[in-house]
Amino acid sequence: MIFIISIFVLLGSAFIFIAALGLLRFDNLYSRMHATTKATSFGILLLIIGIALFFNSGIIWIKSVLVILFIYLTAPLAAHSVAKSYKEKDEKME
Amino acid sequence: MRIVKKTYFIVEFVLFYMVKLVQANIYIAFDIVTPKMHTMPDFITLPLKIKSDFGLLLFSNLVSMTPGSLTIDINEEKNCIEIHILYNQNKEKVRTEIEAIQNKINYLIN
Protein backbone atom coordinates (compact mmCIF):
# COMPACT_ATOMS: atom_id res chain seq x y z
CA MET A 1 0.00 0.00 0.00
CA ILE A 2 2.78 2.41 0.98
CA PHE A 3 4.50 1.61 -2.30
CA ILE A 4 1.48 2.70 -4.38
CA ILE A 5 1.04 5.88 -2.33
CA SER A 6 4.69 6.85 -2.74
CA ILE A 7 4.57 6.25 -6.51
CA PHE A 8 1.52 8.52 -6.85
CA VAL A 9 2.98 11.27 -4.66
CA LEU A 10 6.38 11.26 -6.36
CA LEU A 11 4.90 11.24 -9.88
CA GLY A 12 2.55 14.08 -8.97
CA SER A 13 5.29 16.35 -7.65
CA ALA A 14 7.53 15.41 -10.58
CA PHE A 15 4.81 16.51 -13.03
CA ILE A 16 4.42 19.86 -11.22
CA PHE A 17 8.21 20.31 -11.40
CA ILE A 18 8.11 19.49 -15.13
CA ALA A 19 5.44 22.16 -15.62
CA ALA A 20 7.65 24.76 -13.93
CA LEU A 21 10.60 23.66 -16.07
CA GLY A 22 8.45 24.09 -19.16
CA LEU A 23 7.52 27.57 -18.01
CA LEU A 24 11.24 28.35 -17.94
CA ARG A 25 12.28 26.64 -21.17
CA PHE A 26 9.63 27.46 -23.80
CA ASP A 27 10.08 30.72 -25.63
CA ASN A 28 6.56 31.94 -26.35
CA LEU A 29 3.45 32.38 -24.25
CA TYR A 30 1.21 29.84 -26.00
CA SER A 31 3.78 27.05 -25.63
CA ARG A 32 4.24 27.93 -21.98
CA MET A 33 0.51 27.67 -21.49
CA HIS A 34 0.57 24.17 -23.01
CA ALA A 35 2.98 23.10 -20.28
CA THR A 36 1.19 24.71 -17.35
CA THR A 37 -2.35 23.70 -18.33
CA LYS A 38 -1.73 20.02 -18.94
CA ALA A 39 1.11 19.02 -16.66
CA THR A 40 -0.04 20.99 -13.61
CA SER A 41 -3.56 19.60 -13.54
CA PHE A 42 -2.25 16.08 -14.11
CA GLY A 43 0.21 16.47 -11.23
CA ILE A 44 -2.49 17.73 -8.88
CA LEU A 45 -4.69 14.78 -9.98
CA LEU A 46 -1.97 12.25 -9.09
CA LEU A 47 -1.21 13.96 -5.76
CA ILE A 48 -4.89 14.01 -4.77
CA ILE A 49 -5.27 10.31 -5.63
CA GLY A 50 -2.22 9.53 -3.49
CA ILE A 51 -3.52 11.50 -0.51
CA ALA A 52 -6.99 9.94 -0.82
CA LEU A 53 -5.40 6.48 -0.81
CA PHE A 54 -3.47 7.49 2.32
CA PHE A 55 -6.53 8.58 4.32
CA ASN A 56 -8.95 6.15 2.59
CA SER A 57 -12.23 7.35 4.08
CA GLY A 58 -15.54 8.02 2.29
CA ILE A 59 -15.75 11.77 2.77
CA ILE A 60 -12.20 12.26 1.51
CA TRP A 61 -12.94 10.27 -1.65
CA ILE A 62 -16.06 12.40 -2.34
CA LYS A 63 -14.14 15.64 -1.76
CA SER A 64 -11.27 14.53 -3.99
CA VAL A 65 -13.60 13.62 -6.86
CA LEU A 66 -15.19 17.07 -6.54
CA VAL A 67 -11.82 18.85 -6.55
CA ILE A 68 -10.61 16.86 -9.57
CA LEU A 69 -13.81 17.62 -11.53
CA PHE A 70 -13.53 21.31 -10.65
CA ILE A 71 -9.89 21.53 -11.67
CA TYR A 72 -10.47 19.76 -14.96
CA LEU A 73 -13.42 22.01 -15.79
CA THR A 74 -11.61 25.24 -14.95
CA ALA A 75 -7.97 24.80 -16.02
CA PRO A 76 -8.70 24.91 -19.79
CA LEU A 77 -11.09 27.81 -19.22
CA ALA A 78 -8.42 29.89 -17.49
CA ALA A 79 -5.92 29.15 -20.25
CA HIS A 80 -8.52 30.04 -22.87
CA SER A 81 -9.26 33.38 -21.18
CA VAL A 82 -5.60 34.39 -20.88
CA ALA A 83 -4.86 33.34 -24.47
CA LYS A 84 -7.83 35.29 -25.81
CA SER A 85 -6.85 38.50 -24.07
CA TYR A 86 -3.22 38.08 -25.20
CA LYS A 87 -4.35 37.59 -28.79
CA GLU A 88 -6.57 40.69 -28.75
CA LYS A 89 -3.74 42.81 -27.36
CA ASP A 90 -1.43 41.43 -30.05
CA GLU A 91 -3.87 42.40 -32.78
CA LYS A 92 -4.26 45.88 -31.30
CA MET A 93 -0.51 46.44 -31.30
CA GLU A 94 -0.13 45.72 -35.01
CA MET B 1 -32.56 0.22 -24.55
CA ARG B 2 -31.76 3.85 -25.27
CA ILE B 3 -30.52 4.39 -21.72
CA VAL B 4 -28.19 1.41 -22.00
CA LYS B 5 -26.76 2.75 -25.24
CA LYS B 6 -26.31 6.23 -23.74
CA THR B 7 -24.54 4.84 -20.67
CA TYR B 8 -22.24 2.84 -22.89
CA PHE B 9 -21.32 5.95 -24.87
CA ILE B 10 -20.67 7.97 -21.71
CA VAL B 11 -18.38 5.28 -20.28
CA GLU B 12 -16.55 4.99 -23.58
CA PHE B 13 -16.14 8.77 -23.73
CA VAL B 14 -14.69 8.96 -20.22
CA LEU B 15 -12.19 6.20 -21.03
CA PHE B 16 -11.24 7.99 -24.26
CA TYR B 17 -10.71 11.23 -22.31
CA MET B 18 -8.42 9.50 -19.82
CA VAL B 19 -6.33 7.84 -22.53
CA LYS B 20 -5.89 11.20 -24.28
CA LEU B 21 -4.96 12.84 -20.98
CA VAL B 22 -2.19 10.39 -20.11
CA GLN B 23 -0.88 10.47 -23.69
CA ALA B 24 -0.76 14.29 -23.73
CA ASN B 25 1.13 14.45 -20.46
CA ILE B 26 3.70 11.87 -21.54
CA TYR B 27 4.29 13.78 -24.78
CA ILE B 28 4.77 17.14 -23.12
CA ALA B 29 6.93 15.75 -20.29
CA PHE B 30 9.19 14.01 -22.83
CA ASP B 31 9.44 17.21 -24.80
CA ILE B 32 10.39 19.33 -21.80
CA VAL B 33 12.87 16.92 -20.22
CA THR B 34 14.93 16.07 -23.31
CA PRO B 35 17.45 18.78 -24.20
CA LYS B 36 16.54 19.14 -27.87
CA MET B 37 13.03 20.50 -28.39
CA HIS B 38 11.20 19.44 -31.52
CA THR B 39 8.26 21.80 -31.34
CA MET B 40 7.06 24.00 -34.19
CA PRO B 41 4.17 26.14 -32.91
CA ASP B 42 1.46 27.21 -35.35
CA PHE B 43 -2.24 28.10 -35.54
CA ILE B 44 -5.00 26.26 -37.40
CA THR B 45 -8.68 27.13 -37.83
CA LEU B 46 -11.41 24.53 -38.17
CA PRO B 47 -15.15 24.74 -39.00
CA LEU B 48 -17.47 23.75 -36.14
CA LYS B 49 -20.35 21.32 -36.48
CA ILE B 50 -21.53 21.35 -32.86
CA LYS B 51 -24.34 23.79 -32.08
CA SER B 52 -25.19 23.41 -28.39
CA ASP B 53 -23.30 25.28 -25.68
CA PHE B 54 -22.68 22.20 -23.55
CA GLY B 55 -21.19 20.40 -26.53
CA LEU B 56 -18.91 23.36 -27.20
CA LEU B 57 -17.72 23.33 -23.59
CA LEU B 58 -16.93 19.60 -23.76
CA PHE B 59 -15.23 19.97 -27.11
CA SER B 60 -12.99 22.88 -26.15
CA ASN B 61 -12.00 21.24 -22.87
CA LEU B 62 -11.13 18.00 -24.64
CA VAL B 63 -9.16 19.81 -27.34
CA SER B 64 -7.19 21.63 -24.65
CA MET B 65 -6.32 18.28 -23.12
CA THR B 66 -5.28 16.40 -26.29
CA PRO B 67 -1.55 16.14 -27.11
CA GLY B 68 -0.19 19.42 -28.42
CA SER B 69 -3.32 21.49 -28.99
CA LEU B 70 -4.87 24.39 -27.09
CA THR B 71 -8.13 26.20 -27.79
CA ILE B 72 -7.56 29.92 -28.37
CA ASP B 73 -10.78 31.38 -29.69
CA ILE B 74 -14.32 30.68 -30.91
CA ASN B 75 -15.81 33.38 -33.09
CA GLU B 76 -19.14 35.13 -32.50
CA GLU B 77 -21.24 33.11 -34.95
CA LYS B 78 -20.02 29.87 -33.33
CA ASN B 79 -18.95 28.30 -36.61
CA CYS B 80 -15.18 28.49 -36.45
CA ILE B 81 -12.60 27.50 -33.83
CA GLU B 82 -8.98 28.59 -33.62
CA ILE B 83 -6.45 26.12 -32.21
CA HIS B 84 -2.79 26.50 -31.32
CA ILE B 85 -0.82 23.35 -32.14
CA LEU B 86 2.64 22.45 -30.90
CA TYR B 87 3.71 19.89 -33.51
CA ASN B 88 3.45 21.43 -36.94
CA GLN B 89 5.25 18.59 -38.76
CA ASN B 90 2.09 16.68 -39.65
CA LYS B 91 -0.78 19.14 -39.91
CA GLU B 92 -3.25 16.83 -41.70
CA LYS B 93 -2.99 14.22 -38.94
CA VAL B 94 -3.86 16.76 -36.25
CA ARG B 95 -6.78 17.98 -38.34
CA THR B 96 -8.26 14.51 -38.82
CA GLU B 97 -7.76 13.73 -35.12
CA ILE B 98 -9.71 16.81 -34.04
CA GLU B 99 -12.42 16.02 -36.60
CA ALA B 100 -12.76 12.55 -35.05
CA ILE B 101 -13.22 14.07 -31.58
CA GLN B 102 -15.87 16.40 -32.97
CA ASN B 103 -17.82 13.54 -34.56
CA LYS B 104 -17.66 11.61 -31.29
CA ILE B 105 -19.10 14.52 -29.29
CA ASN B 106 -21.79 15.16 -31.89
CA TYR B 107 -22.80 11.52 -31.56
CA LEU B 108 -22.82 11.74 -27.78
CA ILE B 109 -24.96 14.89 -27.54
CA ASN B 110 -27.74 13.77 -29.88
Next chain:
Amino acid sequence: MELEPLNIISVIAFILLLSAMLISLYRLISGPTVYDRIVSLDLIASIVMGFILLYSMVVNKALYFDVVIIISLISFIGTISISTYLKTKKQ
Protein backbone atom coordinates in the same frame (compact mmCIF):
# COMPACT_ATOMS: atom_id res chain seq x y z
CA MET C 1 11.05 13.08 12.75
CA GLU C 2 12.00 9.40 12.45
CA LEU C 3 12.98 7.84 9.15
CA GLU C 4 9.90 6.01 7.95
CA PRO C 5 9.43 5.42 4.20
CA LEU C 6 6.62 7.99 3.91
CA ASN C 7 8.76 10.64 5.57
CA ILE C 8 11.57 10.15 3.06
CA ILE C 9 9.06 10.24 0.21
CA SER C 10 7.52 13.46 1.47
CA VAL C 11 10.91 15.12 1.87
CA ILE C 12 11.77 14.31 -1.77
CA ALA C 13 8.39 15.60 -2.92
CA PHE C 14 8.85 18.79 -0.88
CA ILE C 15 12.22 19.40 -2.53
CA LEU C 16 10.69 18.95 -6.01
CA LEU C 17 7.83 21.34 -5.21
CA LEU C 18 10.21 23.90 -3.69
CA SER C 19 12.40 23.98 -6.81
CA ALA C 20 9.27 24.34 -8.95
CA MET C 21 8.28 27.30 -6.77
CA LEU C 22 11.70 28.93 -7.23
CA ILE C 23 11.58 28.53 -11.02
CA SER C 24 8.11 30.02 -11.27
CA LEU C 25 9.14 32.90 -8.97
CA TYR C 26 11.98 33.63 -11.40
CA ARG C 27 9.45 33.71 -14.25
CA LEU C 28 7.16 35.92 -12.16
CA ILE C 29 9.90 38.49 -11.62
CA SER C 30 11.45 38.49 -15.10
CA GLY C 31 8.43 37.74 -17.30
CA PRO C 32 8.45 39.82 -20.50
CA THR C 33 4.70 40.57 -20.42
CA VAL C 34 1.90 40.71 -17.89
CA TYR C 35 0.44 37.51 -19.29
CA ASP C 36 3.51 35.46 -18.37
CA ARG C 37 3.09 36.73 -14.84
CA ILE C 38 -0.57 35.67 -14.75
CA VAL C 39 0.36 32.18 -15.95
CA SER C 40 3.11 31.83 -13.37
CA LEU C 41 0.77 33.04 -10.59
CA ASP C 42 -1.67 30.31 -11.62
CA LEU C 43 1.17 27.77 -11.40
CA ILE C 44 2.18 29.09 -7.96
CA ALA C 45 -1.38 28.55 -6.69
CA SER C 46 -1.20 24.95 -7.89
CA ILE C 47 2.16 24.47 -6.17
CA VAL C 48 0.70 25.78 -2.91
CA MET C 49 -2.13 23.26 -3.28
CA GLY C 50 0.49 20.52 -3.61
CA PHE C 51 2.31 21.77 -0.50
CA ILE C 52 -0.86 21.68 1.59
CA LEU C 53 -1.75 18.18 0.35
CA LEU C 54 1.70 16.89 1.32
CA TYR C 55 1.53 18.66 4.69
CA SER C 56 -1.82 17.02 5.46
CA MET C 57 -0.14 13.68 4.80
CA VAL C 58 2.82 14.48 7.07
CA VAL C 59 0.77 15.64 10.07
CA ASN C 60 -1.97 13.03 9.37
CA LYS C 61 -4.94 15.41 9.58
CA ALA C 62 -7.66 15.26 6.91
CA LEU C 63 -8.91 18.73 7.85
CA TYR C 64 -6.43 20.42 5.50
CA PHE C 65 -8.25 19.04 2.46
CA ASP C 66 -10.80 21.88 2.67
CA VAL C 67 -8.02 24.46 2.24
CA VAL C 68 -7.21 22.88 -1.15
CA ILE C 69 -10.82 23.38 -2.31
CA ILE C 70 -10.74 27.06 -1.29
CA ILE C 71 -7.39 27.71 -3.02
CA SER C 72 -8.56 26.14 -6.27
CA LEU C 73 -11.70 28.37 -6.26
CA ILE C 74 -9.75 31.55 -5.49
CA SER C 75 -7.02 30.94 -8.06
CA PHE C 76 -9.54 30.31 -10.85
CA ILE C 77 -11.51 33.47 -10.07
CA GLY C 78 -8.31 35.53 -9.78
CA THR C 79 -6.98 34.40 -13.16
CA ILE C 80 -10.29 35.01 -14.92
CA SER C 81 -10.75 38.46 -13.38
CA ILE C 82 -7.24 39.71 -14.16
CA SER C 83 -7.38 38.57 -17.79
CA THR C 84 -10.88 40.03 -18.27
CA TYR C 85 -9.70 43.32 -16.78
CA LEU C 86 -6.75 43.44 -19.17
CA LYS C 87 -9.05 42.67 -22.09
CA THR C 88 -11.59 45.41 -21.37
CA LYS C 89 -9.15 48.08 -20.21
CA LYS C 90 -9.06 51.22 -22.37
CA GLN C 91 -5.69 51.71 -24.00
